[in-house]
Amino acid sequence: MTRDSTPAEAGFSMPSRRALLAAGGAAAALAAAGPVASAAPPAKARWRRYNVNSPEGMKALESYKKAIRKMLALPATDPNNWYRRALIHTIDCPHGNWWFVVWHRGFVGLFEQTVRLLSEDPDFAFPYWDWTADPKVPAAMFDDVLNPNNSAYIQSLDAFNSQFGPVLDTFWKTLTSQQNQQLLIRGLRFPADLLFDIGPQGGPMFFAPPNSRGSTPAKPGFDKPTSNAVSSWMLNEALSPRDFIDFASPKSNYHSSITGFGVMEGQPHNKVHNCVGGIWTNPDGSITYGDGFMQSNLSPCDPLFFLHHANIDRIWDVWTRKQQALGYPTLPADNPSYVDPLGDLKRWRREPFLFFVDVNGNPAPPAQQVAGAFESTAAFDYDYQPGSGENVVPKTLSGALRRPAPAQAFVGRLQAPGSTSLGVAEVTPPPALLAQATRPEGPTSLLATLTVDLPPFEHGTDLAVVVNTPEGEPVTLDSPGFVATLSMFGRHIVTRPITFTVPISRPLARLRAAGGAKAAAPSALTIRLVRLGPSGLKANTGPHAMHHADTGATQATPQLLNVVVHAN
Template sequence: MKVKRREFIVGVSALAGLSAFPVAPVRAAAAKHTRYNVTSEQGKAMLKSYAVAIEKMVNLPPTHPHNWFRNAFVHFMDCPHGNWWFYVWHRGYVGFFEQTVRSLSGNPNFAFPYWDWTQTPEIPEGMFDGVLTPVDKAFQPYTKDLDTFTAYIKPTMQAYWNGLSKAQRQQLDARGYTDFNLLWNDVTGYDPSTGKIVPGNQGFAATERARYLSRDNPKLDDKTAHACSPDVIRAGLAPTLFHSPDVAGSFTSSKTPSHNTMPGKGTSFSVLEGQPHNLVHNGIGGVGPWNPGPYGNMTNFLSPVDPVFFLHHANMDRLWSVWEGKQRKQGLPVLPTDKTELDQLVRERFLFFVRADGTFVTDGKAGDYLSTDRFEYDYAPGFGDGEGMQVAAATARKPGRPVKGTVKAGVGSVTLAGAPTGPVVAAVTVPRSADPTAAREYDVLVNAPAGVTEAGADSPYYAGTVGFFGPAMPGMAHDATFAVPLPQRLQAMTTLNQTNKQASATLEFRLVPAYDKSAAAPAVKAVSVHTL
């Protein structure tokens, strides 16, 4: 396939420039398009164009690359989570799809509005109108039930699979999809080890159950709202390194051999991916209230079937842009400074995107999408922009050395020599069971009495919730480490700050199921505390 001239120029420029100067990429020119807050008048106007395009895509035949559900399968087959390609892959995915919406809507100025869940912790009102919600009647002919969806889309996906290149198949092998049936099992929730359907692991969601939150119940639950709160977002913007093995001091999640590498022992989630990203997905899809499933679209890897997906990821992308701006104010790098690491990052191949003209991007690399210039957009201000100098000032301090804890009987303990001098983030390692029906979310409690087995978001013992996005791979058990900012209102932190600031204090960490109180509490596998 020919490489389009603009893509060639952008890709080569990125690779050449990044290798020489890792503080890059810097904006080359004024953006042609602006992504506005969805609550603004401009953002609301963009929703109207978005709806026009969705209606056309829903009605395209499944053989068309721009069919609404076909687009969701790009994410289903190729999305990275829990690794350092999370941001750049989603920038490419959303960027190409934005160009498609621009074309099909007839609005040459279209750009995705972003949903700033820090300022607005509820689904925007307009996202319940018509085809902007996946429970709309327009989806019914295709997603009424699993049999209907299977008859509609499976033959086309099988044919698409049969035509994949060797390189694409190798990437899918790394993801665990060594044949088409294994891929389709994640659509249906079928577990071949038991011969049973696991409802919570279905990528498919029936129309009537496609989104948990509704016009009558639009608000994020208290724990998800906490994950989107100002202090958590500031902590997520505070790291000074694009990637660090110390996840509390890393802007991105795990460094893995490939963006398709399946989760394993070294999986770690940075603050912004592990907190607002994962919990917003789960909350919209009904994790908790709808346990044990089936859930709405946003909970599993066919999440782009819900149109709110793109507003959610526009905000994640915006926060990446805010972080880069903060770094530049301090003269700090926005990419790895080690050449070997940088080469690994930028040369990773992304082989499944679709252009606005319907052709496939089978030669893309991560380096093509490291700058918003590739898609000619920027952002109207939102939360974090006004915090830039505050965050920059905070990160000008030298971070404290991580304090490693010990674990005994499933409880993690960390002894601090004195009161922290800045924001505190705990790195908590959590086991993920091989049982596909195991809980997806756990609350982290600090210094809670032994009899406390649950806590609300306003509890003096509640540090936050850690949550896995997407189903567990069949038969795969692994540990994952989450970066969890510790709220100043924690009783343990309040006591520490009010007493002798040089006195030592011990923080004890426990995990409890966030929703299923009958489930066993998992053991903390490791814990450390970091002062940013």
């Protein structure tokens, strides 16, 4: 495959490399399950994406810099201009639904072909940033144009608007009716709407040097919630689902809507974006609001975006190979019915992605304007150097196609919120199940899905989940019952309740261990939703400009509507 050839559609093609820590339970005959790729050993991929800290990864960064310099120097009228390619993400990226992983695979893969062309490096492939193994911004990403604070980048919002305002006017005139409909879903009627969203009143999305990235060479690491989100135990939990929708975020009717966040998207993806983008949680639970492209829908303006998303894509590939090895479905279920004649798989595959461009910046061909074109790494003929998470992939492949045993589900009973809670739910799984789930490295994984009704602009204030912690007892980020923080990403307006899924087995195991060797397993679960604040995890009522909801627009506060605990 040449650097500008049309990607072929084929099955997943990655060999398993390491042993499984713990496999899922019993399996039944396959019924209405999504397809699984062939268990036959695949041919070697043409390109390999290496860890950024490897010699090959560092070599790739040199080619990446060469291409970035060229793209930054192109006029705004050129579709391969650096900011023009980033704007595709701004106007079309899905977050909080089951098209999140596949849209970003297509976006990164097509852009990788352009970098390969402009760098004149036929072997170029994006290196990935394995933040589980290396939880800090790689030092090389502060060098030259790999740092968006470099002088080659646009130095002010006024300069950005003067360059891209006329270009967007021309671009809008070329839109098809279908593209216009896609933009209307996002409230983008004409270029002025987009520029308003990018500017400080609607966003901010544009961050001028020296504030284009929140992380600095002196402070490249993560805050505690982000360190928690990228940890090996969180990654294992993110890889634990045995169903595509549970892994990839929930179903939605169209890719511009937010339905909810699975563990992978809601934890490492969202937290890394916001932390590197300058939103920092202090040890006392208060939040410092800095600046940086990575917190916004213009995040591809920071070259780090593509290394971050290469790792997200790598994790999807690890999960896929785990599913293949166990004989489990790798895609949504092929389940047409009287109610839905298409079924999940066809509906997912046919979703239109109408703003992708090819290696030369021209509109992508029709075959690359639907989700199904990017369901496999074979679409761009690449694989990955092994990294974190490989432990979940069995060494041997299952010869049979089967459906995993369904996860057990337990619905919580909502309680009246207390003095430090936005919502409380009591859940009572069977005692034997709780005993298994609260053992360190036990065979049972518990995931809690919280349905939360949020104010429309609930982006910068983290909510937190705690388990089996009494109301009124001081809670910190180090408390045994602390589970995770819930973060939005970007400036998507929230207009309906959404879900967040978080793992609770490890916090329960910590609580049990804190009680001593003879401590009994809990008899029930109390799951609380709270706000981060300077006095532990108490309600934080002070709005912050540009990050919290405008209290003049709405007096709404987050409400917990439902909690369901799933046991795998």
